[in-house]
Amino acid sequence: MSSAPKERKRVGEILELEREIQKRWEETKAFEEESPLEEKPPKFMTTFPFPYMNGRLHLGHTFTLAKCDFAVGYYRLKGRKCLFPFAFHCTGMPIKACADKLNREMLMYGNPPNFSEGNDVEEIVEENGSVNENELDDITRDKAKGKKSKAVAKTVAAKFQWQIMESLGLTNEEIAKFSSAEHWLTYFPEKCE
Structure with missing residues (x-):
């Protein structure tokens, strides 16, 4: 006997619970905050270096984002007004x-x-004198910088x-x-x- 239908039922229950909680958050505006102008109550703000969309996202983005998210949740529980502006851009x-x-x-x-195989960056620049060396920054090697x-x-x-x-x-x-x-x-x- 397979346990797959039972597992899917549990996943369905969890997803339903998630929808209910998200609806409650939306109604109570749980994650919306206005920045107070006065010093009290205490404030906490964090930002995330948003991923630049010139490649695929990876686990490192999620890891960094989670640190900010957890910090905001913690300080909100401690009674601070928390701001967490976030967006993607291109x-x-x-x-x-x-x-x-x-x-x-x-x-x-x-x-x-x-x-x-024989062409090297220096040869390319010599053959095509019009190529700006600054434009070849990803191609050229900077030996002065450590790895x-x-x-x-x-x-x-x-x-x-x-x-x-x-x-x-x-x-x-x-x-x-x-x-x-x-x-x-x-x-x-x-x-x-």
């Missing part, structure tokens, strides 16, 4: 810079690019933006679409849901 230069790098790589190496363990763990062994996108499991056809900054705004946010 604006700014990181997306534009990545799109520009993909455009440059397709211009220099074709679509899909053929990165030959930190967290940075090393996050680093993909790729020196081109195209290779970084491949490491996310994207096909060549999909990667080419990312040469438009607008495509970034529609692709990754839906992966966040």
Whole structure:
């Protein structure tokens, strides 16, 4: 005899309880707070460095977010007025810079690019004198900076933006679409849901 129907029944009960509690929170505005102008009652505010939507979210985002969420819950129980502003966004230069790098790589190496083993970043800059070295920041190596363990763990062994996108499991056809900054705004946010 299988216990699957019994387990699903329990999950259903938990989900129903969750809906009831969330409705109660919505009605009582349990998580809405106005910032008082006076010094009393005591206040607590935390923020979260919102994930920039130029990649997929990962467990590290949840871990950091949970710290803020727990702190707000704790201080709210202690009677403080707690503010926790939070949002996702998709604006700014990181997306534009990545799109520009993909455009440059397709211009220099074709679509899909053929990165030959012999080409190094310095050779590329010499051959294409118009390429701005500041724009090659993800490709070039900065030997003056030491390697930190967290940075090393996050680093993909790729020196081109195209290779970084491949490491996310994207096909060549999909990667080419990312040469438009607008495509970034529609692709990754839906992966966040």
